[in-house]
Amino acid sequence: MNGLAVACRRVVHIYRAEAGDVVALAGVDLSIAPGETLALVGPSGSGKSTLIALLAGLMRPSAGRINVGTYDMGKLSDGEISRLRGTEIGVVLQGAARNLLPYASLHRNIWLAQRRAAHTRGIQLDDPDRILDLVGLPGQGRRRLADLTPGGRQRAALAVGIAAGPGLLLVDEPTSRLDTAGRDEVLDALETVNRERHTTIVVVTHDNEVGARLGRAVTIRDGRVGAEGRDGQDFAVVAGDGTVQLPPDVLGSYPPGTLFTVQNVDGEVTLIPGS
């Protein structure tokens, strides 16, 4: 299974609540290439979990379009989305225990995750032992969740997430509450899965170190793509509607309403504050 591409175009998500509507995503434009690893970083409440839930098809966007591979998520029925999730889209929820049956062995958990995919996709799925090798848990198939270290539990959750051979793996906060060694083990496991299977991987994280280890880090700020980091360099991003979010340190110096003159000399764009 090769990695799936992801494309978000002007994605808006509004939570309707009694206390008033909350605009969680205000026009996200994001393209992810097949086989990329990408971190969604950003402050609490910026919209990261909302975006990953939309990519997983757990909710539908209020407006805009999300494509995963050849699928237009907005045009699929609930049944089709549910079939995709757990087959072509793997989801690892925050907290390892939410992804596995605690009383069953790792082998049994992987087998349960594969059973449905084997029916619906008719493809040859990896042997559970091979999956445990990939996430750094060789020979641990008879163990249960409680037998593992915190890092091991998180990698067991990854094993279940990749059991059906998804082309897109969505992972929410896989390293929260882990020590450095546990975090490194999880990142190693994600790297191995990506390298061996070319799976596209999207990770929601608060940890900038995690962002730095993945291929690309996209900052979500106020429900939009605020910035991108690649190879240690930070970039501002032009959204589909032509807006650009300035970095927080620049925004701190120039409050909303500040006027800039935009100079474009031979493609080199400069913002000059003041009218």
Ligand SMILES: Nc1ncnc2c1ncn2[C@@H]1O[C@H](COP(=O)(O)OP(=O)(O)OP(=O)(O)O)[C@@H](O)[C@H]1O
């Ligand atoms: N079910 C909901 N009903 C109403 N508002 C919600 C709901 N879920 C999230 N929100 C609001 O939507 C906005 C985005 O939330 P979201 O959880 O996506 O952010 P986040 O970046 O993942 O935050 P965190 O890092 O704290 O998990 C926030 O203002 C949040 O309060």
